Amino acid sequence: MPYFAAIRWLPRGFYKPPVIQYLLLDEQLDYLISPAIIEAHDLKHSVNQVLHHIESKISNKNNLKIHYKSITKSYGRHRRDSALFDQLIRQWLKKNHLLEPNSRTAILLKKKQLKLFKDALYLLDIDCKTRGQAFVAHLWAIALKATPKRIPDVIKTIWKSRYGIKRMTPNFLEKYNEFYAHLQ
Numbered sequence: 001m002p003y004f005a006a007i008r009w010l011p012r013g014f015y016k017p018p019v020i021q022y023l024l025l026d027e028q029l030d031y032l033i034s035p036a037i038i039e040a041h042d043l044k045h046s047v048n049q050v051l052h053h054i055e056s057k058i059s060n061k062n063n064l065k066i067h068y069k070s071i072t073k074s075y076g077r078h079r080r081d082s083a084l085f086d087q088l089i090r091q092w093l094k095k096n097h098l099l100e101p102n103s104r105t106a107i108l109l110k111k112k113q114l115k116l117f118k119d120a121l122y123l124l125d126i127d128c129k130t131r132g133q134a135f136v137a138h139l140w141a142i143a144l145k146a147t148p149k150r151i152p153d154v155i156k157t158i159w160k161s162r163y164g165i166k167r168m169t170p171n172f173l174e175k176y177n178e179f180y181a182h183l184q
Contacts, residue, residue, distance in 0.1 A: 003032065005054050006143035007068040008135070009085045017041050018081060022050050023139045024057055029161040032057045035136045043081050047088045061096055067142050069105045105142045113148050117141060119183050120155045124162045155180065 008021040017039045024033035033053065040046040058064055068089050071082040086104070093099035109117055118137045121128050128137040140146070146154040159165075159179060165172050 002063045002065045003027070003058050004029075004143040005033075005064060005066040006139040007050060007066065007089065008138060008142055009068070009070040009082060010135075011071070011082060018043075018085075020046055020050055020085075021135050021139055022054065023136075023143065024054050025143055028164075029158060035133075035139050037135070040081070040085075043084055044088060047085065047092075051089075051092050061098065064098060065100075066093060066098055067103060067105055067145060069108065069138075069142050102145065105145065107147065108138060109141055109146065109148065109151070113151055114141075116183055117146060117151055117155070120158070123179070123182070124158055126158075152180070155183075 004025040006023050009018065010021060011018040019037050020040050021035065021037050022033065023031065023035045026032050038046055038050065054064070054066070055061065066089075070086040070089070090099060090103075093103055108114075114137065117140075118128050121137055121140060126136065126140065127133055128140070140158075141154075144154045144157065156176060159176055160168070160172075163172075168176070
């Protein structure tokens with residue numbers, strides 16, 4: 001099972017510098033790099049710093065899956081730095097033979113799905129409800145490709161990982177269904 005990295009580009013208006021949020025998870029979905037935020041004053045340097053930090057924590061780049069979220073070029077009012085961020089990440093992924101058709105996350109979760117996902121993370125001892133930690137849920141969603149249709153599968157993956165379950169038995173399935181019913 002590969003390592004999962006999530007990188008999120010977040011422009012904050014014209015008066016504040018944009019930020020890059022990122023994390024790195026191992027095979028058991030434990031943090032290798034806890035959710036971190038850096039301000040991108042010099043975009044190229046900041047992107048390289050994030051990618052180097054991720055690269056330094058793993059032994060084999062072939063086992064790395066990097067998913068990222070950026071503003072697309074099809075959005076007509078994007079800032080130049082948003083397009084540059086997308087370009088820099090894609091170049092690095094291409095150079096290291098890690099670029100996949102679904103490396104870029106197309107959509108983030110909306111209100112109802114995000115609340116369900118945050119509740120699941122919180123019950124699985126992943127803090128995303130404390131003030132200033134809301135971005136953690138988005139990073140987990142990006143890392144594990146939690147789209148609105150895939151939320152139950154992703155929650156199940158995290159649940160199995162947290163309890164060290166390799167194979168679902170009827171007993172574990174009953175416990176999971178009880179956990180999932182608790183969320184709704």
